[in-house]
Amino acid sequence: MKKIVVSTALLAGILAHAGGFRVSLQGVKQLAMAHTSAHAEDASVAFFNPAGISFIPNKLSVAAGGFGINSEITYQNASTLESYSTDNPMGTPIYAAIAYKVLDDVSVGFSFATPFGSTVQWPTDWAGREIVQKIELKAFYFQPMVSFKLAPWVSLGGSFIYAKGSVDWTKSVTQLGGTLNIKDDQASGKGFGFGFYFKPNDKLDVSIAYRSPVDMKADDGVATFNISSALFPALNLDANGQDKFKAILPLVDEYTIGLTYKVTPKWQVSGDFNYSGWDRYDHLTLDFEKAPVGNQPNDPTVLVSPKNFHSTQTWRVGTQYMVTDSFAARLGYYYDESPYEDKDFIPETPSFNANVITGGIGYKWKGLGVDLSGAYNFQTPRNVDNSYNNFYGQAKAKAYYFGLGLSYNAF
Secondary structure (H helix, E strand, O other), rough: OOOOOOOOHHHHHOOOHHHOOOOOOOOOHHHHHOOOOOOOOOOHHHOOOOHHHOOOOOOOOEEEEEEEEEEEEEEEEEEOEEEEEOOOOOOOEEEEEEEEEEEEOEEEEEEEEEEOOEEEEOOOOOOOOOOEEEEEEEEEEEEEEEEEEEEEEEEEEEEEEEEEEEEEEEEEEEHEEEEEEEEEEEEEEEEEEEEEEEEEOOOOOEEEEEEEEEEEEEEEEEEEEEEEEHHHHOOOOOOOOOEEEEEEEEEOEEEEEEEEEEEEEEEEEEEEEEEEOOOOOEEEEEEOOOOOOOOOOEOOOOEEEEEEOOOOEEEEEEEEEEEEOOOEEEEEEEEEOOOHHHHHHOOOOOOOOEEEEEEEEEEOOOOOOEEEEEEEEEEEEEEEEEOOOOEEEEEEEEEEEEEEEEEEEEO
């Protein structure tokens, strides 16, 4: 029987930290200023740098928010010139954080975020249906943390990362006359983060943070073949047309350097540099329990997919102007690199070099803050030249985001 090539690039989208997989929506105020990190006004800094919670001016701080994401990807087949567009539902990532100053020099905090959570839905009859028809990804970050002030102007912080993710992916298997669904809602991994936060004077904030690699382990995934039951025995499937699979998904480390400078008491400018070590992600292995749907001669149940990713850089610049003592206006721009070349383009988790314009407003009343933000993502078109998947053509994309955040500072 001809081997079925099952692309597994989508599994990396469960939880990853750069390029097309990274959804930079962990703070509404931060997004308005290009998702820059050196802001310690409230607990939303916890996701970006655990050391920053030491410089929150209040003893207790709580922040929470949510976003809406609208995106569309269009692909044109190089041979037939037919075009196909995704019909993606709105993505709704959320975040919440709390920080508490236990002592003058010791702070603890907790951050919850959904940095990856979206759906890509292609037409069922599109040119790449053998790669993907629909994929839904969800991910959750849970980060307890502690921060210590080493001096009045510098702090050190660390966090433990527990990651939980899920994937639900359907593709066509034309040679079997049906579809294949890959599903796992129990993938998990552990990691850590640490950072330094400097505030040498009232005008300057500097944030230096590191987030470790996380290996997501999918130990009990289920592959369901929606095909004729007469084919089940040949694929070693159970009575439901199912088999199990395992995978280890290598996620990369991330370095961030950010600063905020107050040009005047009302006007501040922020900048960030992010580096993500995607070069460790050169392949992905999917190990089926019984089904011979792999591509390894010595073990037909093992599928190895080349990825050939490279490390990426993201540059961010943002600004805030206090129109009044309570009302803030914000703008920003960032450039985000794709972690792969045209020859490695994958429609399950499509990635483009992106230019993103951001903006927003904020209002403070006593200890309560309300923030609104939005962004438009101008993504550079790509010439798709993936010989491994026999996938050629041109891909384009656009996306926009909007968010609402609340914060409360007390004591």
